[in-house]
Amino acid sequence: MELFGNMVQQIDGWIWGIPLIALLFGTHVFLTFRLKFIQRYIFKAIKISVTKDDYGEGDVSQFSALTTALAATIGTGNIVGVATAIGLGGPGAVLWVWLTGIFGIATKYSESLLSVKYRVKTKDGEMAGGPMYVLEHGLKSKWAGVLFALFTSIAAFGIGCMVQANSVSSMVYETFKIPTWITGVVIAAMVAIVILGGIKKIAKVCNVLVPFMALFYVLGCIILLVMGYKTVGSTIVFIVKDAFSPQAATGGFAGSGVMMAMRYGVSRGLFSNESGLGSAPIVAAAAQTRNPVKQALVSATGTFWDTVVVCAMTGIVIVNSGYWQEGVQGAALTKAAFSAIPIVGPIILTVGLLTFVFSTILGWSYYGEKAIEYLLGKKAIIPYRILWVIFVYIGSVFSLNLVWNLADIFNGLMAIPNLIALILLSPVIVSETKKYLWDDNLEAVDKDLIKVIDDNGKVIDEHKKNIQL
Template structure:
């Protein structure tokens, strides 16, 4: 087992090394420039995300689609991942994480566009889509589509179920003394009640849970920032200067260097928003939308909320708290956010615990949908019941076992998902430009297209 763990650990380090980060960030930059900075339309995207369009074709509303994608994306990475980046890369990692989110908006926009452009309608009237359909229908590469679907299905048992279940069970045990097996059983029951209702049930639950949990977490961050008001400006200066300076960061931090700050900031940003991973377009394809560009804009707003807002606030809370409270040991990334929230009297720690629980549970729900669509693409709808049962069972297993090996395998599967998706984005960039020109650059966002009626 140790040898197997070491093997997958080495493969994970190789896959998620500088070549992968350069590919992902390079794709972000390439699409940002080629699509004329779609980030400029972020407020239009936010408006569209809460605009109902029941006459458009699709299974769920645009907001339901976005909420489900955010449910899968907003997870423990927003809380623990940012803290780990600061611990390993210094405060400058926060800026690199934020910049990754800003440029990742263009990639998430592109993924959403292709999801609608190449989506299909099943024999029973459901709308299906995602990178596997873009690879098959857009490029004619069925073999690569099959590989993407396989890696997505495998990844769902890692990043989607076992890892999140373990985070929930460990949190409830440490905070309240609840046995991990009991937490696993409760989570399995709640998950079954949601996922057996299909995509509409998932979207409905996520539409309620995501805004509530995100708002509560943001309120907690704002309360801490009020307490740390006199340290906000110094924290911002420290983040900005240490992102590009190899000198010691100051303020009690040990200088980590530009390369480490960039490495960990970019890596955590990519993990957090999943732009380029290919997961979010699977549910974006189910949205009720008039044309591919409308949903592309809505999808792009997910990265804005996830990284540009939530991860940035987490980073500012952590850095300002370390400056305000010299007793905080910033060398342990996994506990940094917990220590920062503990400075809120009485309610800080319970608020963070609730945030971790809801973030992790929502990720479990969202990734179940991703895995379902991948398995359906590979083996047909008849496999759905078996997949759901196995997925729910893996949640219980994840709540009671050590997950070092699972983490390494999940990281490998995520990287193998990203590669085919990036191929589709880059080789179909001409399609992205054509559709963007037609609907966005020519101000025709309200027009219907044939793609939403297939």
């Protein structure tokens, strides 16, 4: 196992080397300029995301699609992931996490737009979409769609299931001394109750859970920043300087320099906001929307909230606490920072992590489910859900340092075909954006054809989109 673990770590380092970092961050920057800084519409997008609009075909509302995507993205990446980035890449990694979010807004917008444009409808009336359908119908590359779906169905068990369950069971044990197996049973049972109800049940739970959990955790961060207000300014300056420093700052983390800060900042940023990963567009494709651009704008706000707000606050809180200099890493680092709030600090963190983890497990169960449906058809959905619940329990009771590296690897493998599709289909993204956003037709209805597929993915019919059935 030690040999296997070392091999996995080497593969992880190779995949997340300069080429993938350049492809990921380069795509963010390329799409930002190609779309004339789409980030400037973020407040318009936020307004749209909370405006009710029942027109159009889809399985869930635009807001439900957003909260489900946020449920999957706001998780251990915001707490443990940021702390890990600081521990391994230094305080400068926080800036790269943040920049990945800022520029990643353009990528999240683009991949969601394509997923709605190329989504299909199953014969029972449900929507199916995501990069696998974009690759198949947009780029006419079925094999690439299969690869993406395969990587997603495997990665989901790491990033969205076992890692999440392990993080919360460990934190609950450290805080309340409750055995991990008890936490595992409780989480697995709660997950089973929700996911067996499908996307509508998942969305219903996320509509309530996501706003509560985000506000609860952010309030804790704000309290810590207010308590340490005297050094917050100098901490932010230090983070920026360290992000471009050729030498690592003094502290208890491995590696040094700009490359380590970029490597862990960008990879953990992707782990958290998933821009470019191709996961969130899977649920965006299920949204009830007038046109691809409107839902794309709503989806883009997910990266803003996840990384530009929550991850940034976590990073500043941790660096400002100073515990990173003492060799404390991972969840323990975030816990040490929150311990500055007497008595309730660890409780805020534990409740925040518990709700983050639970929501992430729900969101990713849907991503994995749709990927396995693409590969094997609807007959595989129920077995996949059962297997998912089992792995939630397994993740809760076993040590999973190895799974973090495996999750990184499959995240990277998911991102590659998705990013290539975004670059090659960028003319389509620009054309749709001009048609609906730049020409001020955001309320216009998309009348293009939508394909209807059978259980094996074969097209059996076509009709115009947004016809009220």
